[in-house]
Amino acid sequence: MPMIHTPNLSDPDGxxxxxxxxxxxxxxxxxxxxxxxxxxxxxxxxxxxxxLREALQVARPLGAATAG
Structure with missing residues (x-):
């Protein structure tokens, strides 16, 4: 199942x-x-x-240091 990158909530503000x-x-x-x-x-x-892996990448702040 591919991750949805376009708005998908009927009422996001709500x-x-x-x-x-x-x-x-x-x-x-x-x-x-x-x-x-x-x-x-x-x-x-x-x-x-x-x-879920893709969502983690999308949610991670740009330029954040990685562990390790």
């Missing part, structure tokens, strides 16, 4: 608002934990390692 609302009142640590759980939940749903 989803962003829900994401922000879901984190309202959380500490920074709690919000980071929630984001990590969300990423792992969605990764499990996608289930395709090639798509």
């Amino acid at each position: 989803f962003y608002e829900e994401l922000i609302d879901a984190q309202r009142g959380l500490s920074d640590e709690q919000a980071q934990l929630m984001n990590a759980k969300l990423v792992l939940t969605l990764a499990n749903h996608i289930g395709d390692r090639e798509v």
Whole structure:
């Protein structure tokens, strides 16, 4: 399954608002934990390692140092 690079949410602004609302009142640590759980939940749903590998590359900031 190829990764979709074009907008694919019917209401991206609405989803962003829900994401922000879901984190309202959380500490920074709690919000980071929630984001990590969300990423792992969605990764499990996608289930395709090639798509996930590409998504990691897309999400990584340009110019960031690599480990190792």
